Amino acid sequence: MQGLMMDLPMLLSRLIDYAADHHGETEVVSRQINGSVERSNWRAVRSRSKQLAKSLLAAGFNSSTHFSSLTWNTINHLEVFYGVLGIGSPLHTLNPRLTVQDLCYMIELMEDKVCFYDSDTQPLAEEIDRHTDFITQWIYLDEGEDLPASTLRNYMSLSMLKDGVDDQFEWPVFDERDAATVCFTSGTTGRPKGVAYSHRSLTLCAMNMTMVDMYGSARNGELVCAMPVAPIFHANGWMMPFSAPMNGHKLVLPGRDFSPAAIVELISQEGVTIAGAVPTVWNDIIATADNSNISLPSLSTALVAGTAIPEKLYDLLEGRGMGVRTTWGMTEVPGATRASLPPTAGDADKANIRNIALNRQGRVGFQADLRIIDGNGNRLPHDGVASGILQVRGPIVAARYVGELESQSVDWLDTGDIAVIYPDSTIQIVDRAKDVIKSGGEWISSPQLEAAAVSHPSVNLAAAVATPHPRWQERPFLLCTLNTGNTVTADELRLHMAKSLAKWWLPEDIKFIDEMPLTATGKINKVRLRELYVQVDAIQQQA
Structure with a gap:
């Protein structure tokens, strides 16, 4: 016997309809590319998205058209999300921090035909246009200004596209397994790989990301103000563009300006209660808040993912009254673990909770x-x-x-x-798997090496990579950046690390560098570190 329930597809158009109909006045705040702050709400976002969807169909595009976006975390981008996905077309979110070669590779693999861009990404769009013929229509996401001159072969503004079109539009119905957004991995281990999320998977993922114990800090919908510090092109901004409207949260979008000062300003100004970022970004946010004497009292939950959180950073966040929530996921599977404590730790003391946060990356979701x-x-x-x-x-x-x-x-x-x-x-x-250091047949954990190094008060960032060794096969090579005005010698740092690590784990080679290379998502770029330092070091040893 089969169930007798209605068979309605899980489409993201239903999600934005729900937000507009049932908490339409809840704010959506966006810092625009021009630096201004625009205030809207979920009802207006739905209206703009319907107007865009109707305009795209009127212009001859349809569900078979592959769209891409080369832009940042703005309300214009949110409008594009729901407008494009609403007509059943896939939206490929391009990462403006990648190379032109990688971007063209992704565009051609996806067979993108239309691309939305903005004033910040226009030079990059023009360069892409010179290297590939796949994009036949460029649409400029204007913010009230005139369409700027460009070398693009075929371009128009969003306002021009929507001119004379209203928002009276019925969303089409299609298969919930159709592709929705497409996000590529950052390509630090080779060519970027594209992950095509379906409407069904994104709906389920948004539900998963807001289960009562996902972050262990559940509050009534409108009391939550969420801000994705991760760019929308990175795993859909940790799913906040979907989870926020689903749950009636206020959403704050940082636009193009991801500088720590701009992020701190928005958190303070808009009363952000939950924000997600990788540890390097959180480090900068807290340092900026401290230097500016800004307390950030509204921020109750700090989501941390991407890599293990250093002890110093955990203590700084907790010291401000924030609940630190560590999770694990990938572009291929966002939010695979939940950040709540296991049942046995429900009444745990602070030391045990701290230990779980520092050494575990959540519970199976x-x-x-x-x-x-x-x-x-x-x-x-x-x-x-x-x-x-x-x-x-x-x-x-x-x-x-x-x-x-x-x-x-x-x-x-x-x-x-x-x-x-x-x-x-x-x-x-x-x-x-590719970062494990295998020395004398035994594994050395690079995250533990890095955590031990960063626990020194002079060290800002640390990265451990394997370097070839004639006897032990591999040995750890540690690269560090220091906090401004601080100094420490390799021997001093090694002695400090010996307090928490086995002696044979300690790196013989420690190098202090001026700047740590980061990936487009703020993680330490170990591929680049190996190119810059490990290969050179190996050549010098052979010489």
């Missing part, structure tokens, strides 16, 4: 099954001891990448992470 395997594919126990390759499956997990054949779909996605899973369902990311 509902929509993502996690397991660890050894090199032969054998499943390993979740006993808090065994470590292995982390794999994940579920309705919010990518089965294959854009351009791959259906036969290349996987039942379990190999994440590339080495992890330990505990009996209480918490997980600990030990290392990236």
Whole structure:
């Protein structure tokens, strides 16, 4: 016997309709590309999105047209999200921080035909236009100004496209498994890989990201003010453009200006209660707030992902009264773990809670099954001891990448992470498979090396990579940047690290550098570090 429920597809147009109809006056605030702050609400966002959808169809585009966006976290971009997705077309969010070569590769792989851009990304759009013929229509996301002159071969403004078109429009109905947004990995380990989310997966993911214990800080919808510090092109801004309207949250978009001063200003000005960022960004936010004597009293939840949180940063955030919530996910599977404490730690003391936050990356989430395997594919126990390759499956997990054949779909996605899973369902990311340092047949964890180094008061950022060794196969090579005005010698840092690490883990080679290369999403770019330092070091040793 089958169920007798109505069979309505999970479409993102239903989500924006729900937001407009049931909490339409809740604010959406956006810093625009020109620096001004625009105030709107969910009802107006729906209206603008419907007007755009109707305009695109009137211009001859349809659900078969592949759209892309080369822009930042603005209300214009939010309008594009719901307008394009509402007509059943995929929206490929391009990362303006990548190279022209990578961007053209992604555009051609996706067969994008229309691209939205803004005043900040216009020079990049023009360069892309010179290198590929795939984009046949460029649409400028204006903010009330005239359309600027450009070398683009075919371009118009958003206002021109929508001129004379109203918002009286019925969203079409289509298969919930159709592609919605397409986000590419940042390409730090080779060519970027495209993840095509479906309407169904994004709806489920938004629900998953706002379950009562996802962040352990649930509040009534309109009391939450969320701000994605991660750009929208990175895993859909940690899903906040979808979870906020679903739950009636106020949404704050930082626009193009991701500088710590601008972020701190918006958090303080708009009463942001929850924000998500990688540790390097949080570090800058807190340092800026301290230097400006801004307390950020509204910010009750600090989401941290991307890498383990350093002890110093945890203590700084907690010291301001913020609940630090650590989770794990990927572009291929956003929000795979939830940040709430395991049942056994419900009444834990602060020291135990701190230990869990520093050493675990959340608990297994509902929509993502996690397991660890050894090199032969054998499943390993979740006993808090065994470590292995982390794999994940579920309705919010990518089965294959854009351009791959259906036969290349996987039942379990190999994440590339080495992890330990505990009996209480918490997980600990030990290392990236390619970042594990294997010395004398034993593994050395680069995150633990980095955490030990950053715990020194003079060290700002640290990265541990493997360097070849004639006897031990590999040894750790530590690269550090220092806090302004601080000094420390390699020997002093090594002595400090010895307080928490085994002696044989300590790096013989420590190099202090002026600037740490970061990826487009704010993580330390170890591929670039190896190019700059490890290869040079190996050549010098051979000489």
